[in-house]
Amino acid sequence: MTIRRPQHSDLLTSSDKLGLRLESHDISDYLTILEDVCADYDIVDSMTPEHTQVTYPRTPGIFPTPEDNPYNAWYVKTEVKGKNKGRLAGLKVALKDNVCLAGVPMMNGSSTLRGYVPDIDATVVTRLLDAGGTILGKAQCEYFCVSGSSHTSAQGAVVNPRKAGHSAGGSSSGCAALIASGHVDLAIGTDQGGSVRIPAAYSGFYGMKPTHGLIPYTGVMPIEMTLDHVGLMSNTVEHNALFLETLAGLDNLDPRQQHLPISFDYSSKLNKGCNDLRIGVVKEGFNWDNSEKDVDESVRNAANLYKSLGATVSEVSIPLHRKGHAIWSPIAVEGTTQLLQGYNYGSNWKGLYVTSLMRAQRDWQQHAAEFPHDLKSCLLAGDYFSSQYAGQYYAKAQNLVRRLKAAYINAFKDFDLLLMPTVPLKAPRLLTSDASASNFVTRALEMNANTAPFNITGLPAMSLPCGQSNGLPIGMMLIAPDFKEATIYQAAAAFERAYDWPNLTHNKA
Incomplete structure (x- = not known):
């Protein structure tokens, strides 16, 4: 040609x-x-295109009927079997539908990508199959993964299995419903502002956002390269740790990966207990304008339970945490807009470009009128501020990230872990079809004040269920220094062994 x-x-x-x-x-x-x-x-x-090798047989799968998809969680069901043995042997896995699985449809929650079929496997796909896992299909996600709730997908809302009519959390919404309902053992999600941890809190399971770059993002549709994290979702701490051991490490194709550790042993501390841990309860993580009293009280009660497990627990003040979400905002809105205008990959970085996805996204503006209100508001803000100020506020926010991260690192001089509510509220009811644009956007973005700061700083953070109120789970978030995921797993496993979280019911006044 x-x-x-x-x-x-x-x-x-x-x-x-x-x-x-x-x-x-x-x-x-x-x-x-x-x-x-x-x-x-x-x-x-x-010249012949440069592709990663696809080694495991699969079929395109089927689009499930509503009867076979009670929570509207699956996008497409298939079966891709990995090796006969390995640390994930016998475990069933769902992939968020922004993860490339060669030969199987992918739409990333959007009408603009309907009909797209990737021609490569993401690095995480190859690694989990090499470790013996079995992929059962692609899980629904929110439209371009912008929403923290579960009402924006072009395929319709995903329902919380814990309580009908309520949000499952987003943007890894389908994965959340499949994990919480026990349809799969593990799920791969992504997290740019809390999209693994928010569903974990709303739907009641373990959601880990590792250190930025620890898991290669290669072959996953990006949002903003400095925010992009692959995250892990599971019903047990042990499975989560095994999953991270499987997926972590350099692949030489993802520029997000820098200065990685040489060992990825996250299981060895699971039975160590909490006697040596110092946990700081971050004052500024509580009492937001939209905080629900039972959420704050349940998380404080859970923090006190760590004392009975032998941990040293005390309050710490990090005032800058209160501005973390504001620092995240210009990076998210301008970065997302710029990357989308660059056909979702942009330029000026080395690694694997998924050219088939770039082709599929090329004409997205012809379908932009179909976008949900939250995505439209993001693009309007991103385009306005990028044009009006030539990217200066994006740049200023990126520079301020260093100050914010230094504030957390300073707290780690006295603590091994930081603790706060994952989100300020329990899973809200799903919106009705006649919701206003304002209510639509509020519901999509109302919950990430505590989660977003750890996307811009890249620090590892995990949501674990610590109780329930009115039939809905409550999530507690543990944060550690870079590459100290093993410490998070140590504390999470101790809590999991000692307390059956659904029985930690909030005592209503």
Whole structure:
């Protein structure tokens, strides 16, 4: 195939767009000049594409009927069996539908990607199959993974298995419902503002967002490269730790990965207990404007239960935590907008580009009117502030991240772990179809004040269920220094052994 050569009208359009002010009679000279560049593009076009190897057989799967999909959690069901033995042998896994699984449809919750079929396996897919796991399908997620609730997917709302009519949490919403209902043992989600930990809190299971870059993001549809995290979802701490041992490590294809540890042993401390742990209860993680009293009280009660397990527990103040979400906001809205305009991969980084996904996303603006209100509001804000201030507030926020992270690191001088509510509230009711744009956006973004700061700082954080109220789970979040996931698992496993969280019922006044 020969690359289409630019025409006179193409260069005139580009000149106007770029402000070059070329006269029409100059265009002919530039058409000649650019022929050598076009010849280079011809060479690149003729070369065999660079792909990762797909080694395990699979079928495209089936789209389940409503009867076979009671929580609307599956997008497509299939079965991809890994090796006969390994640390994940016998475990059933769901993939969030922004993770590439070659030959199986993927739509990332969006109408714009309906019909897209990836041609590669994400690195995490290969690793879990090599470890003996079995993939049962792709789980629904929120539209382009922007929402923290479960009402924005083009395929319809995902329902919380713990209580009908309530949000399962987002954006890894389908994974949440499948884990909480016991349909799968493990799920791979992603987390840019809390999208693994929020569902864990709303639906009652263990959701780990590891240190930024610890798990390669290769082959997963990005949102904002400095926020992108692959996260792990499970019904037990042990399975979560085994999953991280399987997926962690360098793949040389993801620029997010830097200065990784050389050992990924997260199971060895599971039975160690809490006698040596110092836990700081972050004052600023409580009493938000939308905090529910039973959530704050249940998390404080759970923190006190750690004392009975031998941990040293005391309150710590980190005032800058209260501004963490505000620092996250310009990075999220401007970064998301810029990356989407770059066909979801942008440029200026080395690694694996999923060119088939870039092609599928190329004409997204032709379908932008179909976007849900939360995505529209993000794009409007991102475009306005990027254009009005030339990215200065994105840059200022990224610079402020260092100050915020230093505040957490300073607290770690006195504590091994920090503790706070994962989210300020329990899973709310799903919205009705006549909800206003304002209510739609509020419900999508109302819960991530505590989770978002650990996306921009990259610190590992895990939500674990610590009680329930009115039939809905309550989540407690543990945070550790970079690459200290084993300490989080140590504390989470001790709590899991000692307390049956559904029986830690909040005592209503």
